[in-house]
Amino acid sequence: MKTSTFELVDAQRVPKPIADMLHNAGIRINGSASHDIQIHDERLFNAVLSHGSLGLGEAYMNGWWQVPQLDEMMFRLMRNNADEHTKAWTKMQWLMLALREKVINLQAPTRAFQVGEHHYDTGNDLFEAMLDPLMIYSCGYWEHAQNLEEAQLHKLDMICQKLQLQSGEKLLDIGCGWGGLAWYAATRYGVQVLGITVSSQQQQYARARCAGLPVEIELIDYRDLQGQFDKVVSVGMFEHVGLKNYPAYFDAIQRLMKPDGLFLLHTIGGFDKTDATDPWIDKYIFPNGKIPSPGEIAEHLDGKLVLEDWHNFGTDYDKTLVAWHVNVENAWPVLKANYDERFRRMWTYYLLTCAAYFRARKGMLWQLVFSHRERPSVYRSTRPRF
Secondary structure: OOOOOOOOOOHHHOOHHHHHHHHHOOOOEOOOOOOOEEEOOOHHHHHHHHHHHHHHHHHHHOOOEEOOOHHHHHHHHHHOOHHHHHHHHOHHHHHHHHHHHHHOOOOOHHHOOHHHHHHHOOOHHHHHHHOOOOOOOOOOOOOOOOOHHHHHHHHHHHHHHHOOOOOOOEEEEEOOOOOHHHHHHHHHHOOEEEEEEOOHHHHHHHHHHOOOOOEEEEEOOHHHOOOOEEEEEEEOOHHHOOHHHHHHHHHHHHHHEEEEEEEEEEEEEEOOOOOOOOHHHHHHOOOOOOOOOHHHHHOOOOOOOEEEEEEEOOHHHHHHHHHHHHHHHHHHHHHOOOOOHHHHHHHHHHHHHHHHHHHOOOEEEEEEEEEOOOOOOOOOOOOOOO
8 A cells, every 4th residue: 555645744743652662663753664654643642652552553544654564564563562562551451351351251152143244244345356266264375385376275285184084074164264165175075064154144155156065054153063073174263262162162173073083273373372352453353352372272172182283384374464465455446336445444454464463473373183082093294295
């Protein structure tokens, strides 16, 4: 997104805490480098000092500041742990968010469909423009890929190989999105698939994509599922489960997976434990989300499942998010008929700030493979080469 030609605010008017934070991250105010911030409205200062990351994001949506390369500026801030400074300025806000997560089950069954309605039902036209042809809305696997489509196909095949899918098996896809993995597994590996989602638009799209295949797509919460499956997979859904529901989630996996089955969990992870979700992301993108730390996953596995493999390729999410942003920008001449400029700035901030999060290695991308202790055969980890 190009920098505006609006009048710039005098750098001398920037409050010292903000000026110091930017300086320490190597960011000049109204400088000429691609990562330098251009400030157009002094209301930015109170927004950041009063509301931290929420204020910074909303100020960007309002056009109060810009930067030629948003992801690089945010990377420098995150690498320098600037988020810790803003948390110190807004202690009460973070305390309230942390208290909310402790007191309320934000991902209770009665709230399970909120994220679908808020985010995944935004509009299939947006996601069709942003994603690859199979509409895979999760991190691609870029080790041997030349473009987004290849990265997603390689990721899908790696999942199927890690699950050791065999023709005729029944696969449960928890959080099936627009049906890309279900379609791939059914057509390439000959399995039957039950995909579940909390988005009505995803359900309709996935059913149309998988018409004529041994694939069912249902609008249902994972806690309400019955039956047993040879293999279970969950891609990009665990971030919506919530810490209070990890016991119920892993109990459901235990119950739904056959004794000799395998379960693959593909999830974003955090470098360290957090008490609350970033308030801007929670308000505008993924309500009620929770990114797990390694310990928060591990502590809920005792006596339940055997961890067979833990694979991190988090830096690949940086490439994936940047590719999505390029796709949206290229499609904007068409998309702008349905989305206004404020939405465009919100979506840009979402994609490029998240890219910076992974570039700074605050965010990880994990694929974990689990089995029952009773599984008779030995599991051999795989890292396919394409």
